[in-house]
Amino acid sequence: MRILIAATIMTMLNLGASSGVRAHHPEVAKPHIYATGWGITLASDGSGFYNDFARFTLGPDSTENTYIVSPYKRAMRQFRNDKRACVYPKSVDVLIRTNDWAVGDAFIESDAMMRSPIRIFSRQGVPAISGTRNLKGLSLGYALGSRIPDSLGPIGAKYTPVADEVNKAKMLLLGTVDTIVANMPDAFFVFESLGSPLPAHDPNYDPVPVPRIRIVCHDTEANRNFIEAFNARLNMLTSGPEMANFMKKNRLDPSQFLP
Numbered sequence: 001m002r003i004l005i006a007a008t009i010m011t012m013l014n015l016g017a018s019s020g021v022r023a024h025h026p027e028v029a030k031p032h033i034y035a036t037g038w039g040i041t042l043a044s045d046g047s048g049f050y051n052d053f054a055r056f057t058l059g060p061d062s063t064e065n066t067y068i069v070s071p072y073k074r075a076m077r078q079f080r081n082d083k084r085a086c087v088y089p090k091s092v093d094v095l096i097r098t099n100d101w102a103v104g105d106a107f108i109e110s111d112a113m114m115r116s117p118i119r120i121f122s123r124q125g126v127p128a129i130s131g132t133r134n135l136k137g138l139s140l141g142y143a144l145g146s147r148i149p150d151s152l153g154p155i156g157a158k159y160t161p162v163a164d165e166v167n168k169a170k171m172l173l174l175g176t177v178d179t180i181v182a183n184m185p186d187a188f189f190v191f192e193s194l195g196s197p198l199p200a201h202d203p204n205y206d207p208v209p210v211p212r213i214r215i216v217c218h219d220t221e222a223n224r225n226f227i228e229a230f231n232a233r234l235n236m237l238t239s240g241p242e243m244a245n246f247m248k249k250n251r252l253d254p255s256q257f258l259p
Contacts (some may be wrong), residue, residue, distance in 0.1 A: 033058075033215060034086040038143060039165030040193060041186045044069045044091075049189055049250060050089055051130055052108050053213075056246055057113055059233060073145040076100060076115040086217035086226075089116070094211055094245075098147035106219035112212035112259035116183045121199040122155045123175050128200040130208065138178035141168045151208045165190050172199060180218055181207065185252050207224045213258055 035042060035054065042050040042151060046069065070078060079087040080102075092109045095101050114137060120129040120140070136156035142148035144161040160177050162168040169190045172180045191198055215230065216225040219248070237243045244254040 007242050029226065030224055031217060031223055032078075032082060033068040034079045034082075034085055034087050035067060036072045036075040036087065036089070037069045038186075041068065041165065044071075052184060053114070053246070054088060054194065057237065058230070072143065076145070083218045084217050084220055084222065086223065089113070089213040089231050090213045090216045091212055092216055093209070095216060097151050097208070099150060100147070108219045108223060108227055109155070109215050109236040110215040110227050111234055112214055114209045114213045114232060114257045115259055116185075116213050116257070117206060118181060118183055118208055118211065119187065119201045119203070120179050120181050121172060121187065121201045122179050123172050123177070123199065125175075126178050126200070128202045129179060130202045130205050135179065141171055141177040141180035143168065143182075146168050152181075168195070169194055169196075183211070185250075185257060188252070202256075210235065 006227055015186065018126040025159075035051070037044050039048075041048045046247070051069065058067070068078070069075070075087065079085050080100075090109075091112075092107055095107065101107070120135070127134070132152065138157055139160050140148075140157040141160045141162045145165050149159045157179075160171075162171060164179075165182065165186060168182070169187070173176045173194065173196060187198060212226050215227070217227060237246075238258065243258060247254040247257055
């Protein structure tokens with residue numbers, strides 16, 4: 001577990017116990033967890049890979065009444081306004097990079113749940129992007145509200161916000177944009193749903209540091225207890241075969257996505 005106090009933004013305090021982690025107890029109060037809905041992989045009806053992953057990692061029936069999927073920008077606003085709440089899938093590092101914090105905020109986060117590499121995909125006729133220099137003069141589709149322009153900076157690309165991940169993929173396939181930026185495995189599921197293989201991309205190019213999916217919470221005593229219990233369950237899943245089997249069941253290579 002890590003804590004972030006935005007007033008001293010670069011100071012990270014490691015709050016995770018290295019041994020004797022308390023087991024997951026049902027009596028630990030669960031906060032509201034606002035999930036940042038974004039298309040078919042994290043849908044408002046509860047379907048999609050990231051909803052399945054949340055239910056799997058949080059445990060049976062643990063998301064009832066406390067796990068709330070909202071459109072991305074609304075979910076972030078709900079999290080910022082509810083000082084007892086959590087947000088998923090996020091990390092403290094991402095909140096820093098995208099400026100989703102205010103002076104005086106204090107956050108804690110869970111251990112890493114999975115890796116979610118970011119890739120840049122090219123339309124037909126545009127070579128795979130292997131660096132920001134290759135994006136100069138090209139249009140780049142990105143998730144509305146995701147702050148990708150803040151992360152990549154002024155690289156000479158024409159940033160094009162798109163309201164959901166399926167439309168973003170369709171725009172690339174139709175040639176409406178030259179490139180799109182997308183997380184994996186999100187892009188895998190989206191293009192699969194459209195009957196298309198993954199478009200051209202450089203699997204070794206990370207335009208930003210590889211995000212680790214986590215649950216981020218406002219720092220309260222109740223949330224510290226929740227995160228401690230969640231970390232214990234997460235460790236149980238990753239130390240045994242359950243996590244790898246979940247990835248394989250979803251047609252994913254565990255070696256690419258396990259934290």
